[in-house]
Amino acid sequence: MDFSRVDLTADEQSFLDEIREFLATHVTDDVRRRDRETGDNFDEAVHLAMGAAGYLEREYRTEEQGGFDRVRRRLWELEKRRVHVPWVTWGTTSIVARSVENFGSPEIRDEVLSKVFSGHVRLCLGYTEPDGGSDIATCKTRAVRDGDDWVVNGSKMFTTGAHNCQYTFLITNTDPHAKKHKSLTMFLVPLDTPGIEIQPLWTVDGDRTNIVYYSDVRISDKYRLGEVNEGWTVLRGPLDTEHGVSAANSDGLEDVSILQHQGSYMATTVDKVAATVSTPDDAGRRRIDDGSVSYRLGRNVARVEASLSTPNMYGRVALAQAMRDVAPELMDILGPAAVLPIETAGAADDGASEYLFRWAPLCGIYGGTLEVFRNMIAQHALGLGRPSYAQTRAPAS
């Protein structure tokens, strides 16, 4: 891996200046505060401004298609992360837009894509159901053909961003008698269709997600993506992206794994704790001079660095696990004031570790749980075979 610094050309430097100014203008303290209050991880004004400036389309497109080149893309990603741009809805939108491009009819592509790039259309993921999300092929939400339409009934858990989106990328079951991977059909469902009800759900870290109910929702066949009962073919690309299974380029201009955004928050939090314990109190004492504090802090810095440098699917597991391990240690190091949340008087590190502690469990759940990823690594990367959960019978006495 190459950790070297990239020397920017004059053009690249002026691009960096341009995006810094753009982000400073639009991603204000108010935006960040509102984002914490709503848990939306989306800000419409910021999103529309990015669309109007052409950044959404340039981020989405490859360099050959007129998008950012690799250096500009990296600068854009890192600057957005540095200023904490609310990101989740653009993340789901760009994943689904690729499926619309690859599998949608020309009519749907026209209806959706240009408005995705202007920011006016956003797309969310309707995979998980109340009965389970890890094995999404067990989908029970039914779509039944009725003339030129389909009628959808069912419910989806954790449809993040649905209340800020115009369409959901919905997995449906169109043949309950077929084998599970041959029973699925994908639709892009307009969220203003009668029969759809969106109910809010807040997670322990304050994120807003949704339960979405579908009752006799009638949608035209033009919203089908891919062939009937071939939904698994449509889903494969989006799932690979969300799982972070594709290998990153190792030249330093790309995240080496998914969840680096979360990892960078963890790294910043460790830095804040290091600064706090290195600052003398009124009596001139520094907590870092206590051997147990410096030992634990050092161990956690090493964990953070190792997880940030671990590539691909391994990196995803390393980061989510490190967040769970590091957050309680940081709170211990800081003492009782570490339980006070952000913007509370007296909070030890302005609530950074406390937030990390509440965020960490979620990062090992969404997009696939830590347990499922460990099994995938064992089975597909290490070739250890399928896990067996059968109960072993005690030998007869």
Ligand SMILES: Cc1cc2nc3c(=O)[nH]c(=O)nc-3n(C[C@H](O)[C@H](O)[C@H](O)COP(=O)(O)OP(=O)(O)OC[C@H]3O[C@@H](n4cnc5c(N)ncnc54)[C@H](O)[C@@H]3O)c2cc1C
């Ligand atoms: C904040 C948040 C946002 C989310 N956003 C979205 C979204 O936008 N769209 C969407 O569709 N979903 C979303 N999800 C859902 C998420 O993808 C699922 O929660 C996740 O896939 C796990 O599914 P589940 O919660 O149904 O758990 P289950 O699948 O019911 O699993 C329960 C437990 O069993 C374990 N388990 C299950 N299968 C295995 C296995 N094969 N091997 C070992 N252990 C196993 C799991 O690790 C877990 O501990 C979101 C979740 C959260 C928390």
